[in-house]
Amino acid sequence: MKISSDGIKFLNDVDVVPNNIYVHHTKIEERLPIHVHTKHQLSYVEGGVAFLNTPTNSYFLPARHFVWVPAGMQHNVELRSPVVMVRNLYFPSDLFPKNHKLRKMGIYPVTNLVMEMIMYTEQWKGGFNEKDIEVYEFLLALRNVLMAVSRVPLPVVLPTTKNESLLLVLRYIHENIEAPLKLNDLAKRFGMSSRSLSRLFRQHIDTSFLQYVKLTRVIKSMEMLLETNMSISEIAYACGYSNVAAFSNVFMQMAKRRPADFRKENIKISH
Structure with missing residues (x-):
């Protein structure tokens, strides 16, 4: 699959600085190949129908849900219809306890609070760390909310094969x-x-x-x-x-x- 230079740059930039929380929003989600990050990924698709694909499964992403992709998991997001916006946040893996459920893949409902916080990140793009105090503290607060509200993942998984x-x-x-x-x-x-x-x-x-x-x-x-x-x-x-x-x-x-x-x-x- 041919990827644009912007797509390659984005994939590389996510992991360049290990302690950055990376923010990436796009109206046009480029169809990326199966790939992997060293960070945990939150993806929220506004409108339309999307699937998270892994080498072995396909996960349906309903509206008003976000998908959580743990660090090291091979995946890509496939859009089945036009969407309004794809919002992606990438968190360093050590920001989450080793036994927390967000160390595993899951699809979770988006509460009103999580929705508002994700929307608020629309003004930012790229990586942020302790030097960017206000932005970083907000993203850490979002992490805390996600850990508190992500309880029961959607149990619909469609296995696939080669x-x-x-x-x-x-x-x-x-x-x-x-x-x-x-x-x-x-x-x-x-x-x-x-x-x-x-x-x-x-x-x-x-x-x-x-x-x-x-x-x-x-x-x-x-x-x-x-x-x-x-x-x-x-x-x-x-x-x-x-x-x-x-x-x-x-x-x-x-x-x-x-x-x-x-x-x-x-x-x-x-x-």
Whole structure:
């Protein structure tokens, strides 16, 4: 993947000064390759649909949530629709206790206070440390708030793989999510036994065929809940459910809230 000189400079600048807290906001998020930082990263996407990709998983980023990427984790952020702004903050890893949950990857709701503090950083760009007293103290205060309010991460993760045979199956599932998807039918379509296909899922993404389909349908429904005016029932049918109750129950199981509540809590700022 070709990256602009600005993209390369930004990736390098984040880690140049180890004790800097680095601030980077952009209206156009360049599609960066999978990369890694020595600092923890907070990314908040205003509007639109985004995913955090790692070599093994894809994490859906709903509106009004931020993603926390721990230092040393390979990742990139993929935007699936136009966005208003991508806000990134990078914190030196030693600013967080070794046993704190923000030492691990997570997607967390953005409280009103966190939202206001992130927005306030819009006036800054680049790295800041103890010499920049006012800015640095504010960013440390934001760190303290994040540590206090980041309690329960969003539990929706879509595993991925580099296995070419399984990738074809996964792509078919994504492109036909509204259709009945059965293990036997897909195994036959891709020229293998049901047992072999089931084994591929277990070996390469450590989940079952049924669980993967459920996750894909819930994530697709999350996109529709945030990006369309479709009714809950229309979204249920578009994601392969024959009735709203079944859809709502699976959504509740995966996202720990009902579809209507998820839409209400995460309605885009621009609406």
